[in-house]
Amino acid sequence: MQTRIIMLADFDYFFAQCEELRNPTIKGKPVVVGVYSGRTEESGAVSTSNYIARKYGVKSGLPLFLAKKKLEGLDPVFFHVDHEYYDQISDLIMAIFRTYATAIEQVSVDEAYLDVTEQVQGSFEKAHEYALKIKADVKSQVGISFTIGVGSNKIIAKIACDSQKPDGLTIVKPEEAQSFLAPLAVDRLLGVGKKTTARMEEMGIKTIGDLAKYDCQCLIEIFGKVLGIYFHNTANAIDNEPVQEQGEAESISKIGTLKADSHDLDYIAQKTDELTDIVFKEVTEKGYGFKTVSIYVVNVNLTSKSRSITLEQPAKDKETIRRNVRLLFEKYLAESELEIRRVGVKVATFSKEEPKQKSLTSFFSS
Numbered sequence: 001m002q003t004r005i006i007m008l009a010d011f012d013y014f015f016a017q018c019e020e021l022r023n024p025t026i027k028g029k030p031v032v033v034g035v036y037s038g039r040t041e042e043s044g045a046v047s048t049s050n051y052i053a054r055k056y057g058v059k060s061g062l063p064l065f066l067a068k069k070k071l072e073g074l075d076p077v078f079f080h081v082d083h084e085y086y087d088q089i090s091d092l093i094m095a096i097f098r099t100y101a102t103a104i105e106q107v108s109v110d111e112a113y114l115d116v117t118e119q120v121q122g123s124f125e126k127a128h129e130y131a132l133k134i135k136a137d138v139k140s141q142v143g144i145s146f147t148i149g150v151g152s153n154k155i156i157a158k159i160a161c162d163s164q165k166p167d168g169l170t171i172v173k174p175e176e177a178q179s180f181l182a183p184l185a186v187d188r189l190l191g192v193g194k195k196t197t198a199r200m201e202e203m204g205i206k207t208i209g210d211l212a213k214y215d216c217q218c219l220i221e222i223f224g225k226v227l228g229i230y231f232h233n234t235a236n237a238i239d240n241e242p243v244q245e246q247g248e249a250e251s252i253s254k255i256g257t258l259k260a261d262s263h264d265l266d267y268i269a270q271k272t273d274e275l276t277d278i279v280f281k282e283v284t285e286k287g288y289g290f291k292t293v294s295i296y297v298v299n300v301n302l303t304s305k306s307r308s309i310t311l312e313q314p315a316k317d318k319e320t321i322r323r324n325v326r327l328l329f330e331k332y333l334a335e336s337e338l339e340i341r342r343v344g345v346k347v348a349t350f351s352k353e354e355p356k357q358k359s360l361t362s363f364f365s366s
């Protein structure tokens with residue numbers, strides 16, 4: 001297979017940057033975007049903040065009253081989240097990305113992979129110029145800055161992107177990939193949370209390099225087949241996942257609140273099985289197959305996350321949804337210590353006649 005050139009673009013402090021864009025006078029001040037829970041006027045959590053606010057320890061998930069305290073006297077500006085506006089800005093940028101890549105895969109409102117192998121003729125030198133061009137174009141057309149990571153697969157692009165933010169550009173050539181990953185802490189890999197990190201430390205694994213050298217069979221025995229193989233491959237910079245356009249799908253989702261906040265897979269699965277039944281009924285009524293299965297999580301501190309799996313073949317059966325939802329939760333719970341309050345199940349169905357995939361926000365409202 002020809003060496004691929006994959007970029008991950010991740011918009012800088014996205015919701016807060018959108019607010020700066022439409023309120024230019026606030027630039028230079030600490031900016032906080034919050035999710036207000038509605039219990040009292042002040043209650044809620046920080047969704048995101050600009051880098052000025054972050055210097056004072058104001059980060060995603062922090063209760064808003066603490067954010068106010070930390071920023072006292074610094075003339076901070078607070079906003080309520082406005083998903084509709086952020087989606088619009090995101091759509092504009094994604095449309096520009098499409099003109100620069102053979103395929104793009106939007107992973108969230110502010111992240112997308114671009115396969116630019118053809119456009120740069122497989123050259124990492126050209127990829128550098130190309131990335132700068134895309135950044136400049138988006139900055140002049142939309143006014144938003146973002147960070148790009150470049151590598152020969154999605155995993156390297158992602159870690160490269162995370163290594164230098166904001167407004168960063170990090171390129172990791174294939175021959176540098178192993179040595180780039182090796183010294184990093186294992187928790188930089190998606191799916192390695194606090195518990196897994198602690199478990200790996202007991203096994204003498206601290207860095208991605210340690211994990212890469214660890215016997216794959218032992219990893220399988222300890223973490224199960226799926227996670228064991230995943231850990232082995234990613235640590236060795238192996239990832240053949242394609243950059244997959246998600247544009248022609250329509251999504252069906254259902255979200256619900258747990259009776260009690262929980263971090264227990266079996267307890268959560270009871271609820272997600274109920275949601276799966278409802279989603280599956282709708283899928284069957286429409287008669288489509290589905291290609292992606294996603295979960296949505298609202299933690300007790302009101303932060304939210306979603307995770308997806310793309311299936312190799314479109315599926316039509318309920319068991320595939322259940323199994324993948326469970327797998328996604330298993331990975332998510334290993335990553336996050338927080339108890340969960342609300343959960344969602346989503347499948348993206350296959351239908352060329354249907355309008356393009358609904359935005360992330362539609363996921364929240366079902």
Ligand code: TTP
Pocket residue numbers: 010011012013014015016046047048049060061110165166303304
């Ligand atoms: P991120 O890309 O994680 O963060 P960011 O864009 O704010 O900052 P960075 O410069 O580090 O990339 O998340 C994208 C958006 O998702 C973010 O602007 C707000 C929202 N978000 C939440 O609502 N809750 C969260 O816990 C996080 C991490 C993000």
Ligand code: CA
Pocket residue numbers: 010011012013014110
């Ligand atoms: Ca971001």
